Amino acid sequence: MKDFRGLLLTLLKRTLYIAMGILLGVVLYEFWLLRDVTPSASEIAEAKKIPAGAIFIDAIDEFPHPGSLVLWTPSGAPVTTVSETLLRYPDSVFCISVSNGRVTELGFAPTKIPADGFLVIARGVRQLDVKPDRISRNDELQLMPNKKWFVHKPDLAYRFSELKVPLNDLRQRLKNETTTTKETTTAAQEFMRKTLERLDAINDEIDTAQQKNPTLKQIQELRARVEEEVIAGELLLLGKDALPENEIRAVLVRSSEKSESAVKTRIQRLLKAGFNTIILEAFRWGGSINPQTNQGLWNSQPSDQIVMPISSYANLGNDYGMNLWLWVQNGFLSKGKLPAEFAKPEWLMRTAAGSTELGKKSEWLCLRRPEVREMLVKSYIEMVNSSNATCLAMDYLYNYVENLTESQGFCRCDYCKEHLAEIPMNPQRQNEELYAGSEELLTELRAALDARVMPDDPKTSAPRVDIAVFFNDREETTISLPLEKWIGMGLVDWVCPMSYFKENAQGIAKLAKQSSLLREHLLYGVGKHDDAYTVTPAEYARQIMNVRRYQLKGYQFFQAELITPEVQAMLGNTVNAAPAGTNRANSATLTKVDLPRPDELRGTWIVGKSLQESPEAFARKLNMLKQSCINTVMLDAWYRGLVSYPDSALAPFDPAIAATGRADAYGDAVKAIHDRGMKCVAWFEYGLFVGHDAKGGAEGQARQEFMNKHKDLISLDAKGNPDNNVRNFGVFYTLCPSNPASYKLLSEIMLEVVRKYPVDEVQFDRLKYANQTRCYCDYCRQTFETETGKPLTSATNAAEFLAWKREKNAAGVKILREALRAEKPEMPMSSYATWPSEMDTVAQSWDLWLQRDLIDYLVVGAYMDFVGTMAETQKLVGDKFGRVCFALNAEKLSADELINQMNIVGKSGAKGTVIWYADVIPLLLRRLACEEK
Ligand SMILES: [Zn+2]
Ligand SMILES: [Zn+2]
Numbered sequence: 001m002k003d004f005r006g007l008l009l010t011l012l013k014r015t016l017y018i019a020m021g022i023l024l025g026v027v028l029y030e031f032w033l034l035r036d037v038t039p040s041a042s043e044i045a046e047a048k049k050i051p052a053g054a055i056f057i058d059a060i061d062e063f064p065h066p067g068s069l070v071l072w073t074p075s076g077a078p079v080t081t082v083s084e085t086l087l088r089y090p091d092s093v094f095c096i097s098v099s100n101g102r103v104t105e106l107g108f109a110p111t112k113i114p115a116d117g118f119l120v121i122a123r124g125v126r127q128l129d130v131k132p133d134r135i136s137r138n139d140e141l142q143l144m145p146n147k148k149w150f151v152h153k154p155d156l157a158y159r160f161s162e163l164k165v166p167l168n169d170l171r172q173r174l175k176n177e178t179t180t181t182k183e184t185t186t187a188a189q190e191f192m193r194k195t196l197e198r199l200d201a202i203n204d205e206i207d208t209a210q211q212k213n214p215t216l217k218q219i220q221e222l223r224a225r226v227e228e229e230v231i232a233g234e235l236l237l238l239g240k241d242a243l244p245e246n247e248i249r250a251v252l253v254r255s256s257e258k259s260e261s262a263v264k265t266r267i268q269r270l271l272k273a274g275f276n277t278i279i280l281e282a283f284r285w286g287g288s289i290n291p292q293t294n295q296g297l298w299n300s301q302p303s304d305q306i307v308m309p310i311s312s313y314a315n316l317g318n319d320y321g322m323n324l325w326l327w328v329q330n331g332f333l334s335k336g337k338l339p340a341e342f343a344k345p346e347w348l349m350r351t352a353a354g355s356t357e358l359g360k361k362s363e364w365l366c367l368r369r370p371e372v373r374e375m376l377v378k379s380y381i382e383m384v385n386s387s388n389a390t391c392l393a394m395d396y397l398y399n400y401v402e403n404l405t406e407s408q409g410f411c412r413c414d415y416c417k418e419h420l421a422e423i424p425m426n427p428q429r430q431n432e433e434l435y436a437g438s439e440e441l442l443t444e445l446r447a448a449l450d451a452r453v454m455p456d457d458p459k460t461s462a463p464r465v466d467i468a469v470f471f472n473d474r475e476e477t478t479i480s481l482p483l484e485k486w487i488g489m490g491l492v493d494w495v496c497p498m499s500y501f502k503e504n505a506q507g508i509a510k511l512a513k514q515s516s517l518l519r520e521h522l523l524y525g526v527g528k529h530d531d532a533y534t535v536t537p538a539e540y541a542r543q544i545m546n547v548r549r550y551q552l553k554g555y556q557f558f559q560a561e562l563i564t565p566e567v568q569a570m571l572g573n574t575v576n577a578a579p580a581g582t583n584r585a586n587s588a589t590l591t592k593v594d595l596p597r598p599d600e601l602r603g604t605w606i607v608g609k610s611l612q613e614s615p616e617a618f619a620r621k622l623n624m625l626k627q628s629c630i631n632t633v634m635l636d637a638w639y640r641g642l643v644s645y646p647d648s649a650l651a652p653f654d655p656a657i658a659a660t661g662r663a664d665a666y667g668d669a670v671k672a673i674h675d676r677g678m679k680c681v682a683w684f685e686y687g688l689f690v691g692h693d694a695k696g697g698a699e700g701q702a703r704q705e706f707m708n709k710h711k712d713l714i715s716l717d718a719k720g721n722p723d724n725n726v727r728n729f730g731v732f733y734t735l736c737p738s739n740p741a742s743y744k745l746l747s748e749i750m751l752e753v754v755r756k757y758p759v760d761e762v763q764f765d766r767l768k769y770a771n772q773t774r775c776y777c778d779y780c781r782q783t784f785e786t787e788t789g790k791p792l793t794s795a796t797n798a799a800e801f802l803a804w805k806r807e808k809n810a811a812g813v814k815i816l817r818e819a820l821r822a823e824k825p826e827m828p829m830s831s832y833a834t835w836p837s838e839m840d841t842v843a844q845s846w847d848l849w850l851q852r853d854l855i856d857y858l859v860v861g862a863y864m865d866f867v868g869t870m871a872e873t874q875k876l877v878g879d880k881f882g883r884v885c886f887a888l889n890a891e892k893l894s895a896d897e898l899i900n901q902m903n904i905v906g907k908s909g910a911k912g913t914v915i916w917y918a919d920v921i922p923l924l925l926r927r928l929a930c931e932e933k
Helices: 002-037 041-048 124-129 156-180 186-211 216-238 260-272 310-319 370-385 402-407 414-419 427-434 436-450 483-488 504-514 537-549 565-571 608-612 615-627 665-675 697-709 740-756 778-788 798-823 846-851 866-883 895-908 918-928
Strands: 054-056 069-072 093-099 102-106 117-123 140-143 149-153 248-253 277-284 323-329 332-334 362-364 391-395 457-461 466-471 494-497 523-527 554-558 601-606 632-636 679-684 689-692 724-726 730-734 761-764 829-833 857-861 884-889 912-916
Touching: 102 140, 117 124, 156 186, 156 216, 186 216, 216 537, 248 260, 248 323, 260 310, 277 310, 277 370, 277 554, 310 323, 323 370, 370 436, 391 436, 391 494, 427 436, 436 466, 466 483, 483 918, 494 523, 523 537, 537 554, 537 565, 601 679, 601 918, 608 615, 608 632, 608 665, 615 665, 615 918, 632 665, 632 912, 665 679, 679 740, 689 697, 740 761, 740 798, 761 798, 778 798, 798 829, 798 846, 829 846, 846 857, 846 866, 857 866, 866 884, 866 895, 884 895, 895 912, 895 918, 912 918
Parallel strands: 248 277, 248 554, 277 323, 323 391, 391 466, 466 494, 523 554, 601 632, 601 912, 632 679, 679 761, 761 829, 829 857, 857 884, 884 912
Antiparallel strands: 054 149, 069 117, 093 102, 093 117, 140 149, 332 362, 689 730, 724 730
């Protein structure tokens, strides 16, 4: 017993010691963390040297990457114009011109750098440092001697004098308006009078403030108020002009009219406010608001809600040239309201516990069930046929159901339990399954809409009816409708976020930046959703202007009841809406790409990451490429020191692809591409670039191994540094682009691929120097001295060094060429080539490659300045222009612009286009489609 007590005591003591040990460790670790974040004395001293008003400079005379602020100086700027691509997005770049230390121009497209100053170009968040609320015309901007920052001193007197400019301008325009326009309504006149009164009041305030030497903050406050008024004034003038061509101004209408004349009044009022599209609620709580229906759903409406049939809106709307969209709720029922013949308990969605109550006192039809979809499609088609609608606006395609959280949003009705026994754990698959029912509904609806014929002529197809999807992008429930995929599949034409909130500009920016292609399908929400804030007329104007600023297709007002006489007067005070037949919102008018010439290359790149996808997902991607007339696929084989295929004798296999457990995803991909009749090009994406610090773990380790093995080949700058910091893309390492051994190594990897896989061609990329500071490795120093008799130092004549590097680069490409010839004499070899204005920076001598026939064709990046790149390339290559493809960045271009550029290349005699990159093709599918379905 005593022994036991001793044992227990020992155990207790030990536990205590261990606990103390852990505690001590934690305390030490905390200290270590503290030590890590406390700035050192030198860091503090450095920070103290930075003067107030300092704005940091990320780089000088370099291309401004997103999130950076760069200066361009007259002596060293890489190009003299920011390409249109950069300026196309109002929120992506902001430029300031500085002469003699003072700001001369702001927010413009810079065409020249002042000889006695510099340009400031800010992108992304860095714009906040330089936008007008901070920097204004005439302010002092002094570049510090260390060129790490400039110091900003506002010119208060000048700012003050500028305050009244927009105010007076607006007053003048308003006054012109009142004297020249006779038709102005009373409401508009009243609003105008009030606006002028407010402008006068602010004017007085500015005068008073001027007496008291206002601070910068006070000036900024006054400025904000002036801007507010200017926007309000803009609204007043908004309705003066006709709508921009093809702008969709839509409004949601809850049908409540009970007579033909009431419908007429409603439509006339909307027409006067410039609306060209009515989105009429036609199907809600499980019932159709259409007394003519044969489906029996009408019965679900109480008699006091009986309203005019949708056809009466349609007929009148058509007379006035308006579009009618039908707004339908999919599968959303009010509990117990479904007519008896459709109230089939087995059709309802259920929780895991078997309950059909899914929140908001509602029941939902399970869209996964084929018979439910069949019933919905039938009634939707019937509504379309009786109304001449041009679009079906689908609402509630997402699973907005509060009580399904325990089954991760999945319905557990008998049908679902049988067809989806287990909820997939992979998030992508999970999302696919969650919206499988919605996708099926859209697919079946699309087919039914397309099968419609003219009532009097069964041989003629009825006009196309579009499909729009509504969704609440502010909903807390996670909603990730695969909208981009559905657009690509041709299932969805319009995307309508219900963002009826004050911050609609942020929402638009977020969505538009997600993908510039999405913009062309966006009808943004304007108006208000709740009572949390009041939408003033100025607020409406601001929201509409946001939509226009981002070049969206239009906007939808929520809702008709909020179009007060005042708003109506503001939106369309003098102009009638578009004449009949114009502004017909229909996606059939989308511009499409020309069919390729028989010899035209239509290519795209598939990045290594795609080989991690399931074979099914990869097959879907390829099918879309095939449907898009893509005839050549560049499949990533080599990137940043890794290969994407197994069992290489030369380089490590990408651990992320290895982790999928598939035997040979690369081989499967080559086969899948060939099965679809497309060419497969082995793409050596990163060329001489072998290392990257972006990822640690297994991937970082594999890269490091490769670099260690070839450390003698690593390129160095004049100070002997191997790393090369590419702004915002991390630190890269490259093989020496002068050394034949680097190209030899690359050629061995290429040979391994062409021996292992039946690829049709090979394509290189990044056969270049990292930048002007390369390369000063031992090989380069020795060889340069042997060949020129002069030592290679940072003081070496730049032109001489460049000419030498260009020759080395061409000699390297020759090594690749000869290696391929020896193994596969007929196999074409191509390479990506940088745009002409960057060639010398990276000493990439692709003009020589082509002149000397070292390469079959080039893919020149036309990302920065499409027109300039084409013209410069033509000059450089002359009669070999037919051996040049142009690479276009579909991520950055709108679909219209991309199509336009592809058509220009197609007619130019160039070899073709390559789209960066395969993952954006789904969104472009309908524009690129070889033939209409
Ligand atoms: Zn179900
Ligand atoms: Zn070197």
